Amino acid sequence: xxxxxxxxxxxxxxxxxxxxxxxxxxxxxxxxxxxxxxxxxxxxxxxxxxxxxxxxxxxxxxxxxxxxxxxxxxxxxxxxxxxxxxxxxxxxxxxxxxxxxxxxxxxxxxxxxxxxxxxxxxxxxxxxxxxxxxxxxxxxxxxxxxxxxxxxxxxxxxxxxxxxxxxxxxxxxxxxxxxxxxxxxxxxxxxxxxxxxxxxxxxxxxxxxxxxxxxxxxxxxxxxxxxxxxxxxxxxxxxxxxxxxxxxxxxxxxxxxxxx
Amino acid sequence: xxxxxxxxxxxxxxxxxxxxxxxxxxxxxxxxxxxxxxxxxxxxxxxxxxxxxxxxxxxxxxxxxxxxxxxxxxxxxxxxxxxxxxxxxxxxxxxxxxxxxxxxxxxxxxxxxxxxxxxxxxxxxxxxxxxxxxxxxxxxxxxxxxxxxxxxxxxxxxxxxxxxxxxxxxxxxxxxxxxxxxxxxxxxxxxxxxxxxxxxxxxxxxxxxxxxxxxxxxxxxxxxxxxxxxxxxxxxxxxxxxxxxxxxxxxxxxxxxxxxxxxxxxxxxxxxxxxxxxxxxxxxxxxxxxxxxxxxxxxxxxxxxxxxxxxxxxxxxxxxxxxxxxxxxxxxxxxxxxxxxxxxxxxxxxxxxxxxxxxxxxxxxxxxxxxxxxxxxxxxxxxxxxxxxxxxxxxxxxxxxxxxxxxxxxxxxxxxxxxxxxxxxxxxxxxxxxxxxxxxxxxxxxxxxxxxxxxxxxxxxxxxxxxx
Numbered sequence: 235x236x237x238x239x240x241x242x243x244x245x246x247x248x249x250x251x252x253x254x255x256x257x258x259x260x261x262x263x264x265x266x267x268x269x270x271x272x273x274x275x276x277x278x279x280x281x282x283x284x285x286x287x288x289x290x291x292x293x294x295x296x297x298x299x300x301x302x303x304x305x306x307x308x309x310x311x312x313x314x315x316x317x318x319x320x321x322x323x324x325x326x327x328x329x330x331x332x333x334x335x336x337x338x339x340x341x342x343x344x345x346x347x348x349x350x351x352x353x354x355x356x357x358x359x360x361x362x363x364x365x366x367x368x369x370x371x372x373x374x375x376x377x378x379x380x381x382x383x384x385x386x387x388x389x390x391x392x393x394x395x396x397x398x399x400x401x402x403x404x405x406x407x408x409x410x411x412x413x414x415x416x417x418x419x420x421x422x423x424x425x426x427x428x429x430x431x432x433x434x435x436x437x438x439x440x441x442x443x444x445x446x447x448x449x450x451x452x453x454x455x456x457x458x459x460x461x462x463x464x465x466x467x468x469x470x471x472x473x474x475x476x477x478x479x480x481x482x483x484x485x486x487x488x489x490x491x492x493x494x
Numbered sequence: 495x496x497x498x499x500x501x502x503x504x505x506x507x508x509x510x511x512x513x514x515x516x517x518x519x520x521x522x523x524x525x526x527x528x529x530x531x532x533x534x535x536x537x538x539x540x541x542x543x544x545x546x547x548x549x550x551x552x553x554x555x556x557x558x559x560x561x562x563x564x565x566x567x568x569x570x571x572x573x574x575x576x577x578x579x580x581x582x583x584x585x586x587x588x589x590x591x592x593x594x595x596x597x598x599x600x601x602x603x604x605x606x607x608x609x610x611x612x613x614x615x616x617x618x619x620x621x622x623x624x625x626x627x628x629x630x631x632x633x634x635x636x637x638x639x640x641x642x643x644x645x646x647x648x649x650x651x652x653x654x655x656x657x658x659x660x661x662x663x664x665x666x667x668x669x670x671x672x673x674x675x676x677x678x679x680x681x682x683x684x685x686x687x688x689x690x691x692x693x694x695x696x697x698x699x700x701x702x703x704x705x706x707x708x709x710x711x712x713x714x715x716x717x718x719x720x721x722x723x724x725x726x727x728x729x730x731x732x733x734x735x736x737x738x739x740x741x742x743x744x745x746x747x748x749x750x751x752x753x754x755x756x757x758x759x760x761x762x763x764x765x766x767x768x769x770x771x772x773x774x775x776x777x778x779x780x781x782x783x784x785x786x787x788x789x790x791x792x793x794x795x796x797x798x799x800x801x802x803x804x805x806x807x808x809x810x811x812x813x814x815x816x817x818x819x820x821x822x823x824x825x826x827x828x829x830x831x832x833x834x835x836x837x838x839x840x841x842x843x844x845x846x847x848x849x850x851x852x853x854x855x856x857x858x859x860x861x862x863x864x865x866x867x868x869x870x871x872x873x874x875x876x877x878x879x880x881x882x883x884x885x886x887x888x889x890x891x892x893x894x895x896x897x898x899x900x901x902x903x904x905x906x907x908x909x910x911x912x913x914x915x916x917x918x919x920x921x922x923x924x925x926x927x928x929x930x931x932x933x934x935x936x937x938x939x940x941x942x943x944x945x946x947x948x949x950x951x952x953x954x955x956x957x958x959x960x961x962x
Contacts, residue, residue, distance in 0.1 A: 289524035290897060296926050321926035322961035325547050326584070334763050335740030341584060342547070343674040344644040348740075348761035350769045353823035356892040384517045413516075423516070428825065436519050457522045464897065465524045479690075481633055484736050486686075486693035490635060494545075494588055 263377040266394050267412065268370035269419040274439070275312065275366050276446045279305035282473035284316070284365070286358050291463045297321060298358045301493040302366075305478040307333075310371035311404065313483045316359045317493050328491055329359040332483045333404055339488035346485045351406065361468055363406065364437070365454060372405040373398035375412075383413055385422050386440035386455055391415045393422055407434065421451065425459075433459040446473050541962070546585035549961045553578045553666055557953040564941045565853030567949040568864045576606035578666070582676075584623075592630070598623035598642070600676060602664070604712075615713040620663060623679040633688040640723075642679035643697055645732060645746060646773050646817075647761040650886030650906060651835040651879060653775035653815035654757035656730060656748040657699075658877040660722040663710050666955065668917055668935050669904055671888070673877070680723040691736035699728040707793045708786075708871050726751050746775070753778055769821045776814040781806035782839045782880065786872035795868070803865030804852050806845050813838030815878070819886070827893055833886040840873075840882040841944075843910045850942055881944050883909035898923040913939025913946045929959040 284300040299320040305313050314331040318324040326341040336354045339346045354360045369375075378395040385391045391413075398410040411425040420442060426435040436459055439451035452471075458464035481487060541548050555576045580602035588594045600620045609615050625639025642661075646652030649671045661677035682699040705725025711717070727750070734744040746757035755777030763769050780788065783806045790796045819833030841849065853866045873880040888904035903918045917935040924930055933955040939946025 288897070292524045294525070295897065296923070322547060323549070323923070323926075323929065323959075325545070333739050335742070336763070340675075343672075344642045345646075345674060347649075348647060348763070348769050348771065350763055350765075350767050350821065350823050352767035352825070353769075353821065353829050356823065356827040356829065381516070384520055386520070386523060388517075388520060423519075436522070438520075438523065455523050457519065462522050465522060467525065479633075481688055481690050484688070484691060484693065484734075485742055486695075486734055487633075487688050490629075490633070490686075490688060492594075494591075 263375040263394075263396055264370055266377070266414050266419065267373070267375045267396060267398065268368075270412075270414045270421045271368045271370050273419055273448070273450060274421060275304070275306075275368070275450070276448065276475070277306055278446075278475050279303075279478040280446055280473060281476040281478070282446075283319075283471040284362060285469045285471060286361060287467045287469075288358075289465045289467070298324070300359065300362065302362050303476070303478045303482065304362075304366050305480075305483075306368070310368045312363075312366040312368060313478075314362045314366055315478070315482055315488075315491065316362045317491060318359070319493070328488045329354070329357065329362075330483060330485065330488055331359070331363050335483075337485045337488060339485075341489070344489065346488050348485075351404070355406070358466075360406075361456065361466065364435075364456070365468060365470070367406065369398055369410065369412065372400065372402045373410060374401040378411075380416065381413065383422065385415075386438035386453075391422050392417075435459055441469075445470065446475065541583070541585050542587075544585040544587035546583065547961070548581070548583045548585070549959055550579070550581045551957055551959040553580075553955055553957040555666070555953055555955045558951045559949050560951045562941065563947055563949065564850055565866055565947060566856070566858035566863060568858045568867055570608055572950050573607035573609070576604065578605075578664075579603045589626075593626070593628040595626045596623055596639075598679075609712060613713070614715045617716075618664070618712075618714060619716045620676070620678065621718045622677065625679075635684075635686045635688075637684040637686075638682075640679040640681050640718075641684060641697075642677065643682070643684070643730065644674060645744065645757070645759070647744075647759045647771045648773045648817035648819055648833055649821075649831050649888060650819075650833050650904070651815075651817045651837075651884075652877075653773050653817055654744070654746050654759050655877075656728075656746070656750075656755065656757070656775075657723075660875045662875075662877060663719065663722075666957075667919070667933065668915060669888075669902070669919070670877070670886075670906075671904075678719060678723050680728070681720065682728075692734065694733045695731070697730040699724060699730075701725060701727040705789070705793050707795050708789070708868065708875055748775075748777075755779075764820075767823050771817075771819055771821075773817045774814060776812060776838075778810050779813045779839050780810050781845075782837075782841065782873050782876075782878070783845070783869050784810075785839065785876075786869040789872060790868060796865075803862045804849060804869060806841070815839075826891075828889060828891045831886070831888040831890075835879050835884045835886060837879045837882055837884075840879055841910075842882050846881075846910065846944065850947070879906075881908045881910055885909055894920075908939070908944040911939060911943040911946075913937070913943035915945050927961050929957075929961075931955075931957045931959070933957070 281303050284302050286298040288295045300316045303315040316329045318327045328339040330337040336349045337346050338349050375396050375398045378397050381395045382390050382392050393413040396412040400408050407426040408429045409427040413423040421439045424437045428434050436457040438455040441453040442449050443452045454468045456466040557574050580600050582600045584598040586594050586596045599622050602618045623640050623642050625641050627637045629635050643657045646655040657680050662673050680699045682697050684697040686695045702724040703720045706721025729749040732746040736742050743760040748755045757775035759773040761771035787802045791798045816836040821831045823829040853863050856863050885907045891901040894901040900921045906915045915937050919933040921931040936952035937945035937948050
């Protein structure tokens with residue numbers, strides 16, 4: 235039997251098949267990103283120490299330490315509360331990073347100041363957000379292809395190369411290129427772009443260790459792509475699950491936070 | 495078929511080339527490969543058994559003084575040089591898992607023109623805070639002692655910051671956003687409940703002594719200056735609620751000497767880079783000149799039946815104070831603040847004209863001149879603008895030109911006469927422990943203007959700070 239199909243119907247079916255195929259691919263790309271998110275951070279609230287070492291032209295320049303309290307909200311975004319532990323000039327300062335609500339508290343002035351998403355990036359505490367961001371919640375992912383790239387330890391990794399476009403108001407970056415190891419879903423590398431398409435940061439995830447109930451990256455190398463002589467190594471140290479009440483994520487709690 | 499093969503080969507080559515490009519990024523990774531065995535917990539140093547911040551600073555200031563003032567400044571003039579070395583500490587000691595005591599203070603060694611050496615004025619101790627805090631139930635707090643209670647969301651002027659009055663002593667900067675860092679707390683008891691998305695605070699500050707005169711005694715030594723912070727009985731009730739994502743308004747009611755003032759403040763993000771904010775307070779008040787006169791009589795600075803040298807002519811009535819503004823941060827880490835300030839008790843243009851007319855041509859020893867400058871000293875102590883309308887602009891550039899260099903500049907402009915108080919500061923964090931700074935400040939304007947009639951024309955401050 236010969237099944238004759240008219241040309242227009244063929245085109246429509248072809249387009250539908252292509253769209254279906256694209257949707258399937260997009261869904262799987264989103265799932266890859268979501269699986270990788272789960273590798274980086276757990277779903278339960280937790281507390282961890284975070285140490286940042288800044289380098290200028292390869293030389294250690296400064297050191298910051300934080301205690302970070304993090305909790306995922308119902309929509310898959312992390313709410314973060316950080317206190318500076320070091321350097322001594324910043325000890326005791328606190329930052330609330332919660333969706334579109336950002337507050338900075340300085341115990342010297344006992345003042346809480348509201349800051350914008352952009353102003354948050356002027357301080358090191360913003361790295362807390364970079365590390366806990368659930369990319370699947372804020373970005374729409376598509377699969378660019380597969381590549382074999384070196385990880386931070388120069389070991390070859392077969393990766394999915396994903397292209398992420400900001401899909402929510404609170405996405406910090408406009409676009410992210412993301413490499414996730416096939417099979418393990420471990421994040422290997424990310425490239426973060428501004429609204430104007432400028433490459434701002436390159437992040438390598440490394441030192442996968444048992445932490446908060448799974449094997450997760452304990453370190454991220456954050457390279458400033460605007461001034462490539464600048465880089466920051468962030469290390470997530472002592473971590474434990476801890477109840478973090480919703481009441482903590484408001485400005486009036488900031489002066490009351492105790493990290494003991 | 496040949497064409498497909500070529501295309502696939504090209505794509506494969508392109509993929510390899512791209513991956514090779516990616517691998518070049520590895521050259522930007524500093525230091526050695528990670529060492530998992532290394533201890534990476536942040537080190538929080540112990541300060542006398544507690545936690546907090548301790549630093550010493552040396553600040554050398556040189557000031558240029560105007561000598562052509564329309565209304566002469568009664569002696570002594572501001573010192574033309576000052577050398578100040580101080581230790582500054584803010585420490586919390588845990589008493590239990592739900593209780594701690596806190597101390598905050600500054601011990602200064604001062605030498606300045608006209609002060610003399612050695613004498614009691616060379617050493618001063620500012621006891622900013624000392625209090626105990628307990629959390630008997632989760633997120634219910636009770637505090638007692640000298641506490642610095644701060645309210646407000648604006649940068650240049652905080653109408654709802656009711657405990658700011660007379661709390662600043664010997665400032666090293668005129669930047670209003672920094673002035674609150676070195677100010678005295680108030681002896682009080684305070685209770686606070688922090689709910690799921692709301693907070694309620696009640697504070698009571700008793701009157702423990704008579705209010706002290708406006709002028710700060712340079713020979714005060716270790717005097718805790720209770721007369722500046724607890725010369726009257728005061729109550730504060732404030733409540734805030736999380737109404738939506740990030741919308742967190744605060745309402746305040748403040749009582750002092752039988753008078754209520756109400757206040758509100760709110761700050762909201764607009765887009766990625768902007769925050770807008772509004773702060774208001776209002777209550778029955780005298781004009782600033784009448785307030786100063788009443789205070790001078792209360793403190794015995796002038797006899798209770800002495801006539802006023804200057805009156806604004808306004809009776810007690812409902813007056814508002816407002817600060818409304820916005821901040822904007824650029825991708826290059828510069829944050830700009832632009833604010834409009836309104837002080838319903840402040841001087842109008844005609845008040846200024848009469849102030850100058852009352853004092854012009856008189857000698858600096860004249861009681862009228864002293865009275866006129868007393869009003870301005872009183873207003874400065876209140877941490878409120880003397881003028882009715884002003885515009886505040888501030889820029890803060892983090893990592894300016896080089897990492898860890900912070901440049902800050904502000905201008906406070908009297909909208910009535912265009913005169914300006916300004917300041918430019920550069921602060922360089924050379925290491926995690928050492929900072930170096932230079933600060934230039936001044937006032938500009940005609941002789942017949944608010945800021946142009948102040949005795950200090952310009953000053954330069956050099957400072958070195960060591961943190962521990």
